[in-house]
Amino acid sequence: MSAADDVSLLTRQQVEERCAISRSQIYKRMELGEFPRPVYVGAAARWRSDEVAEWIGSLPRRGN
Structure with a gap:
């Protein structure tokens, strides 16, 4: 199973x-280029779960 097999559409x-x-x-954030753009399934906008997870992972952590 490849990493692509784990991708879902949100x-x-x-x-x-x-x-x-x-x-x-x-x-x-999408307009500013700071958030993933959706893909379209027919007219429905969907976001790739791997791209959303990558965006979450890029957020800075707050220090103590």
């Missing part, structure tokens, strides 16, 4: 929940 609501950001923040 709805906007799932992305909001995983990233703890609002719909407006998702689209604002």
Whole structure:
């Protein structure tokens, strides 16, 4: 099984929940080039789970 086999497509609501950001923040960050853009399945926007996970992993950690 390759890494690509672990990729799923997430709805906007799932992305909001995983990233703890609002719909407006998702689209604002996409416009700034700071968040992954969706792929489209028909007319439905979906985000690749691997790209969302990579974005989460890139967030800075707060020091103590």
